[in-house]
Amino acid sequence: MANKDRFQTGPTGFGAGRGTPELFTPQRILLLGFGLLIAAGTFLLSLPAAVAPGGDNSFLVALFTATSATCVVGLVVVDTGTNWSPFGQAVILGLIQVGGLGFIVVASLILVLTGRRIGLRQRLLIRESLSQNRVGGVVRLVIQIIVITLAIQAFFAAVLAARFIADFGWPRGLWMGVFHGVSAFNNAGFDLFGGFRSLTAYTEDVIVNLAVAIPVILGGLGFIVIVDLYQQRSFKKLTLHSKIVIVTTVVLLVFSTLVVLLLEHNRAFADLTGPGKVLAAFFQAVTSRSAGFSTVATEALHPATQFFTIGLMFIGGGPNSVTGGIKVTTFAILLLSVWTLSRGSESIDVRDRRIPLAQFYKAVALTIILFGLIFLAALILSVTEQADFLTTLFEATSAVGIVGLSMGLTPELSPAGKLVVTICMFIGRLGPLTIIWALTKPIKKSKLKYPEEQVIIG
Structure with a gap:
C-alpha cells in the first residue's frame, strides 16, 4: 500500500507526492510558470531601453505584448517593428521561443546542460506539459524536441534571411530572417515590417510564402508528431495520434484553400495572377488555424471568408503544439462520433483501434468550454468596443484560439478590451481544462455506480 499511495493523482493522472501542498500540482505549476514568464516579459518591455523613440511601453501595452508573445498569439496593440527597440524586439523573440517550447521544456534543457539531475517530480511535470502517458523517456524526448x-x-531563418537581405541589407535582413523564422515555427505571427502590414508586401513571393508556411505547418502538427515522423520516417509506422493529426491537417488545408480561393478569386485576390491567387489562398488556409501572419489584409476579405476563418481558428492545430483552438484531433473525434452514430455503432473505431469513451467526453467538454469562452469574450467586447459583431467575434476567436489575426480592432481596443483579450490569450495558451484543473480540487473517483435512466435526445 505504501508504494501504491506514494503519489496522489489529479484529473489527468498526474500529481504531487504525498504531503506535497496542493498548490504545487503540475497544472498549477504550469499556470504559475507562464504567469511568471509574462510578468518578467512585462517588466523588461516596460524598461526605457525596450521602446523606440516616441513609442509606447506603458504597463498595459507591455502586459498585452508580453502575454501575446509568451502565448505565441501575435495580436498587438502597437506595431512591433516601429514601437520596440532592438532590445525590445529581442525580448519579444525570447518570449516567443520560451513560450512556444514551454517553460518546463526550456527549464529541463537548462538542467541537462548544467549537469543537474532531473528527479521524478520534474519528470512528472515534463510528462504533464508534453501530454505523455509515461514518465520513462521524457528527458530524451525533451532533447529531441x-x-x-x-x-x-x-534552416528557415537562413532561407528568409537570404531573401530579406536583398531588401534590407545584411544586418537588418539577417535579423528579419531569424525573427520571422522563429515566429513562424512557433505560430506566433509577430512581424517587423511596420505599419501592421504583416507579409502583405510579399503576397506573390513564393520563397517568403513557403518559408513561412512550411514551418507554420510543422509547428502546428505538434512536437510529438514531429518527433514521431523523425523517428519512423514512414507513415505506416506512425502512431494513431500522428496519423489522425497529419490526415486531418492535410484535409483541412486542401479544403480551406479551395474555399478561400472560391470566395476571393474575384474579390480580394482580383488583382493577383492565377498562381498568385492559389498561393494567397493556400497561405490564408495555413495561417488561419493559428499562425497570425497574413499576405492579404484580413479586413479586405469578404465577410464570408472572415466567418470561415473564424471556424478554422476555432479548430486550431495539433495537440501538444504551439497552436490553440479545440485541436484537430478533437475535431476529428467529433466528426468520427457523428459517423459512428449514423452507422448505429456504439464505439468510435479508427484503423482497427477504438477511441476511449473518456476521450470523446473530453473532446465534447473542451469544445463546449471553448465555445462558451469565445461567446462570453465576444459579448463583452461588443459592449466595450465600437465595432460590429463579426469583428468582435473574430477578435475573440483569434485571442482564445491564440491565432493572432485581426480585422483591425486590436490596436483600437479600450483598456477594458485589452484586459479581456489578454485574459483570453492566457487561457487559450494553457488550455481551459488545464486552468480548470489548476484552480479546482480533483474529485476522488467513487466506486459507487448509479442505475442508468434514459433521457430523450433530439
Missing part, C-alpha cells in the same frame, strides 16, 4: 525545433528554425 529542442534539437529538431532549433534545426527547423535555423
Whole structure:
C-alpha cells in the first residue's frame, strides 16, 4: 500500500507526492510558470531601453505584448517593428521561443546542460506539459524536441534571411530572417515590417510564402508528431495520434484553400495572377488555424471568408503544439462520433483501434468550454468596443484560439478590451481544462455506480 499511495493523482493522472501542498500540482505549476514568464516579459518591455523613440511601453501595452508573445498569439496593440527597440524586439523573440517550447521544456534543457539531475517530480511535470502517458523517456524526448525545433528554425531563418537581405541589407535582413523564422515555427505571427502590414508586401513571393508556411505547418502538427515522423520516417509506422493529426491537417488545408480561393478569386485576390491567387489562398488556409501572419489584409476579405476563418481558428492545430483552438484531433473525434452514430455503432473505431469513451467526453467538454469562452469574450467586447459583431467575434476567436489575426480592432481596443483579450490569450495558451484543473480540487473517483435512466435526445 505504501508504494501504491506514494503519489496522489489529479484529473489527468498526474500529481504531487504525498504531503506535497496542493498548490504545487503540475497544472498549477504550469499556470504559475507562464504567469511568471509574462510578468518578467512585462517588466523588461516596460524598461526605457525596450521602446523606440516616441513609442509606447506603458504597463498595459507591455502586459498585452508580453502575454501575446509568451502565448505565441501575435495580436498587438502597437506595431512591433516601429514601437520596440532592438532590445525590445529581442525580448519579444525570447518570449516567443520560451513560450512556444514551454517553460518546463526550456527549464529541463537548462538542467541537462548544467549537469543537474532531473528527479521524478520534474519528470512528472515534463510528462504533464508534453501530454505523455509515461514518465520513462521524457528527458530524451525533451532533447529531441529542442534539437529538431532549433534545426527547423535555423534552416528557415537562413532561407528568409537570404531573401530579406536583398531588401534590407545584411544586418537588418539577417535579423528579419531569424525573427520571422522563429515566429513562424512557433505560430506566433509577430512581424517587423511596420505599419501592421504583416507579409502583405510579399503576397506573390513564393520563397517568403513557403518559408513561412512550411514551418507554420510543422509547428502546428505538434512536437510529438514531429518527433514521431523523425523517428519512423514512414507513415505506416506512425502512431494513431500522428496519423489522425497529419490526415486531418492535410484535409483541412486542401479544403480551406479551395474555399478561400472560391470566395476571393474575384474579390480580394482580383488583382493577383492565377498562381498568385492559389498561393494567397493556400497561405490564408495555413495561417488561419493559428499562425497570425497574413499576405492579404484580413479586413479586405469578404465577410464570408472572415466567418470561415473564424471556424478554422476555432479548430486550431495539433495537440501538444504551439497552436490553440479545440485541436484537430478533437475535431476529428467529433466528426468520427457523428459517423459512428449514423452507422448505429456504439464505439468510435479508427484503423482497427477504438477511441476511449473518456476521450470523446473530453473532446465534447473542451469544445463546449471553448465555445462558451469565445461567446462570453465576444459579448463583452461588443459592449466595450465600437465595432460590429463579426469583428468582435473574430477578435475573440483569434485571442482564445491564440491565432493572432485581426480585422483591425486590436490596436483600437479600450483598456477594458485589452484586459479581456489578454485574459483570453492566457487561457487559450494553457488550455481551459488545464486552468480548470489548476484552480479546482480533483474529485476522488467513487466506486459507487448509479442505475442508468434514459433521457430523450433530439
